[in-house]
Amino acid sequence: MNIAILTGATGGIGAAFVEYLAKEKLDQIWCIARNQKKLDALKQKYGQVIRTFSMDLSLEQSILDLQAVLQEEQPSVKMLINNAGIAIIGRFDDFDLATTRTYIDLNVKSVVLLTEVVMPFMDSGSHIINMSSQSSFQPLPFINLYASGKAFIRSYSRSLNQELKGAGISVTACCPGWIDTPMLPKEYNGVQIKYPGLSQPEEVAKKALKDAKKGKDMSVYSLYVKAQHLAAKLLPQKVVMKYWLFINRKIVQTKKK
Numbered sequence: 732m733n734i735a736i737l738t739g740a741t742g743g744i745g746a747a748f749v750e751y752l753a754k755e756k757l758d759q760i761w762c763i764a765r766n767q768k769k770l771d772a773l774k775q776k777y778g779q780v781i782r783t784f785s786m787d788l789s790l791e792q793s794i795l796d797l798q799a800v801l802q803e804e805q806p807s808v809k810m811l812i813n814n815a816g817i818a819i820i821g822r823f824d825d826f827d828l829a830t831t832r833t834y835i836d837l838n839v840k841s842v843v844l845l846t847e848v849v850m851p852f853m854d855s856g857s858h859i860i861n862m863s864s865q866s867s868f869q870p871l872p873f874i875n876l877y878a879s880g881k882a883f884i885r886s887y888s889r890s891l892n893q894e895l896k897g898a899g900i901s902v903t904a905c906c907p908g909w910i911d912t913p914m915l916p917k918e919y920n921g922v923q924i925k926y927p928g929l930s931q932p933e934e935v936a937k938k939a940l941k942d943a944k945k946g947k948d949m950s951v952y953s954l955y956v957k958a959q960h961l962a963a964k965l966l967p968q969k970v971v972m973k974y975w976l977f978i979n980r981k982i983v984q985t986k987k988k
């Protein structure tokens with residue numbers, strides 16, 4: 732049985748991935764998220780090819796439960812997309828310990844654990860896509876935890892891609908800029924947030940799948956994000972951080988009060 736596993740399948744980018752995966756020759760698409768009603772809606776839309784798993788991936792037990800299903804059914808996993816994630820935007824003192832732990836457990840730990848659990852069921856020609864972000868290109872004060880987590884995912888994915896070359900499995904870090912999904916907060920401490928270069932989830936998902944099939948270790952959508960990537964490589968990181976603080980000065984000032 733040939734399958735794809737997609738986390739965060741009910742979200743903005745996840746839903747776009749399902750749309751493309753449904754056109755592939757797959758026996759099942761394993762869709763993971765917490766909200767069963769939203770998962771049911773996917774099943775209604777795409778039919779029997781969708782198999783749903785209502786799980787909180789910030790809990791290690793969920794990964795172990797999925798491992799047990801894999802061991803029982805022995806599918807061939809053609810595609811793993813670690814897409815589930817939450818945004819955590821603010822200064823270090825905006826979050827309590829539980830929020831910080833949940834962020835790291837979902838955006839970082841679950842990606843590594845799920846990848847390790849799924850890898851034994853992949854073979855030559857299989858692909859892994861991990862959702863990183865443009866925010867991974869440099870340190871970003873005031874979205875520090877989010878950007879640092881995404882930097883981990885990018886670095887982890889690119890190294891793993893090298894390690895898996897012999898096995899014929901590709902690992903792609905998808906590094907988009909801002910995408911128009913429910914994840915993006917509209918304001919911070921009463922200050923409206925603007926998202927330059929906003930792109931659509933369908934464009935990002937399409938490019939990520941294309942780049943994964945080409946075996947690329949990074950997928951960067953849009954000229955705007957490519958230019959940011961180049962700037963982050965060429966300029967000293969202190970300069971990039973200062974620029975970031977300048978364009979977000981209204982937000983920074985709410986914290987200086």
Ligand SMILES: NC(=O)c1ccc[n+]([C@@H]2O[C@H](COP(=O)([O-])OP(=O)(O)OC[C@H]3O[C@@H](n4cnc5c(N)ncnc54)[C@H](OP(=O)(O)O)[C@@H]3O)[C@@H](O)[C@H]2O)c1
Binds near residue numbers: 743
């Ligand atoms: N939007 C952007 O601007 C942007 C830019 C760069 C990268 N990204 C990354 O792209 C990925 C998807 O983002 P998105 O914008 O599509 O977000 P989204 O619309 O908020 O969707 C998030 C998805 O993750 C699931 N999810 C959240 N917490 C979960 C948990 N604890 N366990 C299992 N599933 C969980 C959600 O479903 P349930 O709530 O039902 O669990 C939903 O399906 C994230 O990794 C994000 O960091 C987003």
